[in-house]
Amino acid sequence: MSGIDLTQFIVSEDMLIIDAMAIINRNARGIVFICKDTVVLATLTDGDIRRHILAGKSLTASVSEAAHYNFNALPAASSYTEIEAFCDKLSINIVPGVDQNGKLITIFFKDGKDKINDIKKIDVPVVIMAGGKGTRLYPYTKILPKPLIPIGDSTITEHIMEKFIDFGCNEFTMIVNHKKEMIKAYFSEIDTSEISIEFLDENEFRGTGGGLSLLKSLISETFFFSNCDILVLGDYYDMYEQHKNSGNLLTMVCATKSFSFPYGTVDVGEDGKIRSLLEKPSYSFLTNTGFYIIEPEFLKFVPDNIFIHITDIIQNCINQGNGIGVYPVSENQWFDMGNHEDMEKMVNKVTLAEI
Numbered sequence: 001m002s003g004i005d006l007t008q009f010i011v012s013e014d015m016l017i018i019d020a021m022a023i024i025n026r027n028a029r030g031i032v033f034i035c036k037d038t039v040v041l042a043t044l045t046d047g048d049i050r051r052h053i054l055a056g057k058s059l060t061a062s063v064s065e066a067a068h069y070n071f072n073a074l075p076a077a078s079s080y081t082e083i084e085a086f087c088d089k090l091s092i093n094i095v096p097g098v099d100q101n102g103k104l105i106t107i108f109f110k111d112g113k114d115k116i117n118d119i120k121k122i123d124v125p126v127v128i129m130a131g132g133k134g135t136r137l138y139p140y141t142k143i144l145p146k147p148l149i150p151i152g153d154s155t156i157t158e159h160i161m162e163k164f165i166d167f168g169c170n171e172f173t174m175i176v177n178h179k180k181e182m183i184k185a186y187f188s189e190i191d192t193s194e195i196s197i198e199f200l201d202e203n204e205f206r207g208t209g210g211g212l213s214l215l216k217s218l219i220s221e222t223f224f225f226s227n228c229d230i231l232v233l234g235d236y237y238d239m240y241e242q243h244k245n246s247g248n249l250l251t252m253v254c255a256t257k258s259f260s261f262p263y264g265t266v267d268v269g270e271d272g273k274i275r276s277l278l279e280k281p282s283y284s285f286l287t288n289t290g291f292y293i294i295e296p297e298f299l300k301f302v303p304d305n306i307f308i309h310i311t312d313i314i315q316n317c318i319n320q321g322n323g324i325g326v327y328p329v330s331e332n333q334w335f336d337m338g339n340h341e342d343m344e345k346m347v348n349k350v351t352l353a354e355i
Helices: 017-027 046-054 080-090 156-166 180-189 207-215 236-246 296-301 310-319 340-351
Strands: 031-036 039-045 094-098 104-109 126-130 171-176 196-201 223-227 230-232 250-260 265-268 274-278 282-294 324-329 334-336
Touching (some): 017 046, 017 250, 039 046, 046 324, 126 156, 126 207, 156 230, 207 310, 236 282, 282 324, 334 340
Parallel strands (some): 250 324
Antiparallel strands (some): 031 039, 230 334, 250 282
16 A cells, blocks of 8 residues: 555645645545544545535535544555455445554555446436537547547547446437538447447537427437537436436536636725735636436427527526536546647546546
């Protein structure tokens, strides 16, 4: 267990959640340990933060408000057999190794050799919006349709499908328009024997929402809906379960984003006097990833034969009192190739086998 940089996993009890999120993103393990003089007081996971967000609480609160104080630990001298048995019993993958005084000495990771076998499977249809022109990726999209842009050794669409296939989703529908015959020809030439791919022709551009009208007579169950230029990592089973348990019409998967303003800010009152100063404040928000879990009833709100964005349809549903939920993921679980810079980041991640 030597070689672990513990500083990538330790935060203080008064740290803000938004700052702890940045550390979790950097260590890419989904957890930090709240310590005082290296004594472990609590743990904070990305799941804890997600529940904190869903409860409507602020990301500028201290980590103590979202932390898990009733945590599990093992002696730092534990054998791998003991670690494995402990993790299996509690269904966890990470556990702190501490000394007799509770000080963090090491961190044990239980990385299964066959991780895919541990994933809970769901059989849910997937719809991929693949009809756009991809103008932000010009000149690539002058030659190729956006769904066929290569990310590493595979197209972006194949990467999207692979993530769903990992969770047992094998039924795909692609809404196509721009260079649609090229898209169909590509998928007719590769091995798709273990999955089903159907194509729906969008004869006029209808936006990210209007194309859904093509599904009205074809789908009668809960489905995933994804844009063709994004990759979202995470537990699709958990996303689906949360959506079904919520009773919402649609669940939007959102990425937590934080922004640090590079200057000190000044708050001035009506009398012209300074009320407060804030040095380089941080702000947090949730951003739409373009990934949704949708009930078929949502399709009733999609108008026929017009151009409309899915966000406008969602806002109309909210205005009418229909339940629209959110499932937060961290910003390092969302990759968007909507422009050249972001596409290069996605390519680098795939090339390094990090996705």
